[in-house]
Amino acid sequence: MLSTRNVNKKFGSLVVADGISLSLPKGVRYALIGPNGAGKTTLINLITGMVTPDSGEILLGEENITSLNPFQRVRRGLARTFQINTLFPHLTALESVTLAVLEREGHAHNWWRALSSFSAATDEAANILKSLHLEKSLEKETRELAYGQQRLLEIALALATRPRVLLLDEPAAGVPKGESAELFTAVEGLSTELTVLFIEHDMDVVFRFATRILVMVGGRILVEGTPQEIARDERVREVYLGAGHAA
Amino acid sequence: MANAKRYLEVAFWLCTLLPFVLTPSYLSLASQIAITALFALSLDLILGYAGIVSLGHAAFFGVGAYAAGLIAKHYWTEPLSGLLIAGILAGLLGYALSHIVVRFRHLALIMLTMGFGLLLHEAFNSASAITGGADGLQGFRVPGVLGFKFDMFGKTAYAYALGLLFVCFLITRRIIHSPFGLALRGIRENATRMPAIGAPSLSHLRKAYTIAAVVAGLAGAALTHTTSTVSLEVLSFGRSADVLVILILGGAGRLYGGIIGAVIYMVARDQFSGINPQYWYFWIGLLLVAVVMFLPNGILGGLSALYKKRQ
Amino acid sequence: MLWSAVGVLFDGFAYGMLLFLLSVGLSVTLGMMNFVNLAHCTFAAVGGYCTVTVVNRLGWPFLAALPLAFVAGAAASVLLERLLFRRLYRATDLDQCLVTIGVAFMSIAAFAWFYSTEPQSARPPDYLLGSFELMGRNFGVYRIFLAVTGLVITGLLVYSLEQTRFGARIRAAVDNQRMARGLGIDVDRAFLYTFGLGGGLAGLGGALSIEVIGLESTLPLSVILVYVLIVVAVGGLGSIRGSLVAAIVLGITDTAGKYYFPWLGAFLIYLVMVALLMWRPLGLFGKR
Numbered sequence: 125m126l127s128t129r130n131v132n133k134k135f136g137s138l139v140v141a142d143g144i145s146l147s148l149p150k151g152v153r154y155a156l157i158g159p160n161g162a163g164k165t166t167l168i169n170l171i172t173g174m175v176t177p178d179s180g181e182i183l184l185g186e187e188n189i190t191s192l193n194p195f196q197r198v199r200r201g202l203a204r205t206f207q208i209n210t211l212f213p214h215l216t217a218l219e220s221v222t223l224a225v226l227e228r229e230g231h232a233h234n235w236w237r238a239l240s241s242f243s244a245a246t247d248e249a250a251n252i253l254k255s256l257h258l259e260k261s262l263e264k265e266t267r268e269l270a271y272g273q274q275r276l277l278e279i280a281l282a283l284a285t286r287p288r289v290l291l292l293d294e295p296a297a298g299v300p301k302g303e304s305a306e307l308f309t310a311v312e313g314l315s316t317e318l319t320v321l322f323i324e325h326d327m328d329v330v331f332r333f334a335t336r337i338l339v340m341v342g343g344r345i346l347v348e349g350t351p352q353e354i355a356r357d358e359r360v361r362e363v364y365l366g367a368g369h370a371a
Numbered sequence: 372m373a374n375a376k377r378y379l380e381v382a383f384w385l386c387t388l389l390p391f392v393l394t395p396s397y398l399s400l401a402s403q404i405a406i407t408a409l410f411a412l413s414l415d416l417i418l419g420y421a422g423i424v425s426l427g428h429a430a431f432f433g434v435g436a437y438a439a440g441l442i443a444k445h446y447w448t449e450p451l452s453g454l455l456i457a458g459i460l461a462g463l464l465g466y467a468l469s470h471i472v473v474r475f476r477h478l479a480l481i482m483l484t485m486g487f488g489l490l491l492h493e494a495f496n497s498a499s500a501i502t503g504g505a506d507g508l509q510g511f512r513v514p515g516v517l518g519f520k521f522d523m524f525g526k527t528a529y530a531y532a533l534g535l536l537f538v539c540f541l542i543t544r545r546i547i548h549s550p551f552g553l554a555l556r557g558i559r560e561n562a563t564r565m566p567a568i569g570a571p572s573l574s575h576l577r578k579a580y581t582i583a584a585v586v587a588g589l590a591g592a593a594l595t596h597t598t599s600t601v602s603l604e605v606l607s608f609g610r611s612a613d614v615l616v617i618l619i620l621g622g623a624g625r626l627y628g629g630i631i632g633a634v635i636y637m638v639a640r641d642q643f644s645g646i647n648p649q650y651w652y653f654w655i656g657l658l659l660v661a662v663v664m665f666l667p668n669g670i671l672g673g674l675s676a677l678y679k680k681r682q
Numbered sequence: 683m684l685w686s687a688v689g690v691l692f693d694g695f696a697y698g699m700l701l702f703l704l705s706v707g708l709s710v711t712l713g714m715m716n717f718v719n720l721a722h723c724t725f726a727a728v729g730g731y732c733t734v735t736v737v738n739r740l741g742w743p744f745l746a747a748l749p750l751a752f753v754a755g756a757a758a759s760v761l762l763e764r765l766l767f768r769r770l771y772r773a774t775d776l777d778q779c780l781v782t783i784g785v786a787f788m789s790i791a792a793f794a795w796f797y798s799t800e801p802q803s804a805r806p807p808d809y810l811l812g813s814f815e816l817m818g819r820n821f822g823v824y825r826i827f828l829a830v831t832g833l834v835i836t837g838l839l840v841y842s843l844e845q846t847r848f849g850a851r852i853r854a855a856v857d858n859q860r861m862a863r864g865l866g867i868d869v870d871r872a873f874l875y876t877f878g879l880g881g882g883l884a885g886l887g888g889a890l891s892i893e894v895i896g897l898e899s900t901l902p903l904s905v906i907l908v909y910v911l912i913v914v915a916v917g918g919l920g921s922i923r924g925s926l927v928a929a930i931v932l933g934i935t936d937t938a939g940k941y942y943f944p945w946l947g948a949f950l951i952y953l954v955m956v957a958l959l960m961w962r963p964l965g966l967f968g969k970r
Contacts, residue, residue, distance in 0.1 A: 172567070193566070194566040194567065195565075195566040195567075195569050195570055195571050195572070198566070198567060198568065198569035199569045203567070203568075204567060206564075206567075210561055210563055210564045210567070211561060211564065212556070212557055212560035212561050212564065213560055213561070214556075214560055215553075215556060215557065215560055219553060220557075222553070223550075223553050223554060223557050223568065223570075224568040224569070226550045226553070226554070227554070227568055227569045227570045228568075228569055231550050232550045232551060232553070232554040232570060232575070233550075233551055233554075233574075233575070233578070234549055234550045234551055235545070235546045235549045235550075235551035235552065235578075235582075236545060236546075236549060237549055237550070238545070238548050238549060239548055239549055239550055239552070239553055240548075242550060281564070281567075281568055282567075282568075284568065285568055285569050418776075424775060424776050424779070426779075471960060475959075475963055477775055478712070478718065478775070478914075478915055478919070479915065479959050479963035479964070481718075481775065481779070482911060482912070482915040482955070482959055483956060483959055483960070485908070485911075486952050486955050486956040486959070487956065489908065489948070489952045490949060490952045490953060490956065493946070493947045493948055493949040493952060494949060496947060497945055497946060497947060497949065608908070612783065615780075616780070616783070619776075619780055649791045649794045649795055650791070651791075652787045652788070652790050652791040652794070653787070653788050653791030653792070653795075655784075655787055656783075656784040656785065656786070656787025656788035656789075656790075656791065657784065657788060658784075659780055659781070659783065659784030659787065660766070660781050660784035660785065660788075662780075663773075663777050663780045663781045663784070664769070664781065667777070
């Protein structure tokens with residue numbers, strides 16, 4: 125569904141992406157792991173178009189999206205969430221998600237019809253929020269929401285764009301351990317048509333929710349495989365998991 | 372709560388009719404206030420709702436004023452059609468400039484908007500054969516609108532300006548409550564998130580900038596029609612700075628902020644300038660500092676916070 | 683024809699040095715703290731009015747008044763920084779603009795109150811006035827004085843920035859504030875000193891400018907402020923070299939424009955600024 129071919133990026137002399145070629149088939153849950161500074165968020169930025177690669181290509185489905193703007197990629201079905209909450213502080217949860225739905229439907233340019241007449245969009249937004257257990261927070265301003273709820277809102281915004289591929293940048297960052305499992309259950313409940321790639325540091329979560337794992341170190345993909353394969357891999361243990369991790 | 376707001380709004384607009392009855396000798400000031408309020412409303416659209424800091428918005432006001440003046444001087448003196456053309460011309464300029472303006476932020480944006488305003492001011496100053504240069508455009512008279520005369524009592528002028536303000540207010544309110552209005556707020560709240568939800572932010576901003584230019588142009592044209600003169604000052608940096616101060620005073624992003632700000636600013640200026648112009652500069656400076664430090668959402672924001680506290 | 687060009691270049695260069703003195707402080711503080719200070723020319727006016735007072739009312743010699751103008755400008759800026767500006771470092775661009783414009787308004791009122799709105803003058807000593815002839819062209823002595831003073835100050839600035847520990851701290855704080863703090867550099871103090879230095883230079887510039895552009899109570903929000911902002915925006919925030927280049931270019935362009943195309947007015951300046959900003963929004967030598 126999503127693939128990259130030999131993507132390279134340097135900032136000065138710092139190589140953040142070194143010949144990255146990957147291929148994510150439809151419906152698979154991928155975890156992207158690696159030490160801090162390995163270039164994981166940069167990879168998401170490269171794929172979504174916020175950063176331009178020095179060379180290489182990015183394909184969504186059959187289409188080469190390398191030259192498209194970020195918002196054009198979203199329109200083609202590529203959505204992402206941010207590691208640090210990047211939300212609309214004074215908009216309510218419902219307004220935020222409704223906006224995403226309206227943009228998707230191409231209604232956001234409409235300046236003569238009242239917002240309240242777009243009930244289909246509002247209903248869909250409400251449903252998305254309900255599916256993430258945020259039904260009680262619909263009318264609350266984003267800045268009034270609890271941190272965990274804001275992380276869920278991040279995901280809701282991405283879902284509202286009806287993506288085919290969803291990139292989650294540390295979706296449970298800062299969320300206490302008990303709640304993060306809840307968050308991931310919600311992610312797990314997403315359609316099996318959806319390809320998901322999530323960056324995560326918590327190995328328990330990774331092994332529980334990912335069907336395949338990508339390990340990234342120093343801008344390169346070190347190895348790719350099933351959780352069992354990765355857990356047994358010597359190189360990964362050396363670099364990342366540490367000597368005492370149980371298989 | 373929603374009903375109380377409705378009543379307040381209706382009461383407010385009814386109060387705008389008071390000058391006809393209560394202070395008929397101040398009707399020309401009232402016209403000026405209405406026109407300035409309309410100008411501030413146009414700035415609110417880009418500053419308060421889309422977050423574009425512009426120090427050169429007078430460019431559109433001035434273009435509208437000169438367009439109306441030139442039409443009245445060389446072609447015909449019917450104001451409503453002049454209004455329409457002035458708005459369109461200002462809008463075209465806004466559309467052209469918007470392609471540049473929306474790509475910049477921070478100091479570069481401030482300097483560019485200021486720069487465009489200054490460029491236009493110089494250009495109109497230099498083209499004195501057409502524009503009258505520093506003396507302004509004179510030698511024409513707009514007799515009236517729809518059969519009513521613009522006379523020294525100022526009734527028609529105020530009715531004209533007020534009517535225009537009300538119509539544009541209704542349109543702006545419609546925009547604010549539309550999907551486009553929500554998109555603008557989204558850009559203001561978090562410009563980074565917008566492309567990530569598939570929003571063509573630059574396109575939205577260009578549209579907002581163009582609409583704001585049209586409304587500013589209408590305000591400028593109304594000034595020309597009600598005073599039958601155009602002074603170079605309509606394009607000045609001072610006017611751009613004034614309208615910014617007015618909007619912040621009243622409260623940006625609150626629809627009525629520009630109107631409230633205009634009323635307070637212009638009434639105060641009228642009173643103070645009579646006494647001593649230096650007083651004016653001092654107190655407006657102090658008020659500006661105080662509002663930004665203590666009332667960050669302007670007077671309307673302060674009132675709204677007070678109301679919420681009471682609840 | 684060519685020789686008159688030299689005259690224009692010279693005058694423009696001197697004007698540029700004046701603009702540099704007026705602008706460099708703003709460029710460094712903007713680059714360091716991202717603080718948009720539209721009241722910067724208030725410090726210039728403070729220096730100017732100080733000079734006027736001591737020269738005209740106290741009979742001081744002009745040259746002795748110059749260091750005082752520097753001190754006055756520095757004191758005024760430090761005072762404002764401690765009292766008001768330090769609360770605004772995290773505020774938005776717009777808020778900073780508005781508060782500093784408000785301060786500028788108040789200063790205009792204050793100057794008019796104490797000195798009236800009449801243009802002021804402070805006569806430099808005779809040996810600094812007049813002109814001398816060189817190959818058929820007149821060169822103003824005062825302008826030579828301006829150019830020399832400007833170059834000397836520039837040299838001092840660059841020396842202290844590049845060669846002293848204090849200068850190194852300033853450069854670190856401009857480059858990367860967080861990192862500088864992490865290294866134990868007292869960024870707030872560095873900023874205070876820099877702010878004071880910038881205000882002092884503006885005060886000195888204000889005093890020097892009396893002879894060239896006059897002094898009125900509206901100086902804080904006059905076209906001089908616009909030119910200062912252009913120098914800073916085009917030169918690049920935090921760059922002394924950038925301010926120098928931009929100021930000289932602006933000075934020469936303005937002088938040449940007034941000499942060769944007087945009907946254009948300042949149009950050329952604004953056009954060049956807009957074009958340069960569109961090409962390099964962060965300024966010619968800007969970092970951020």
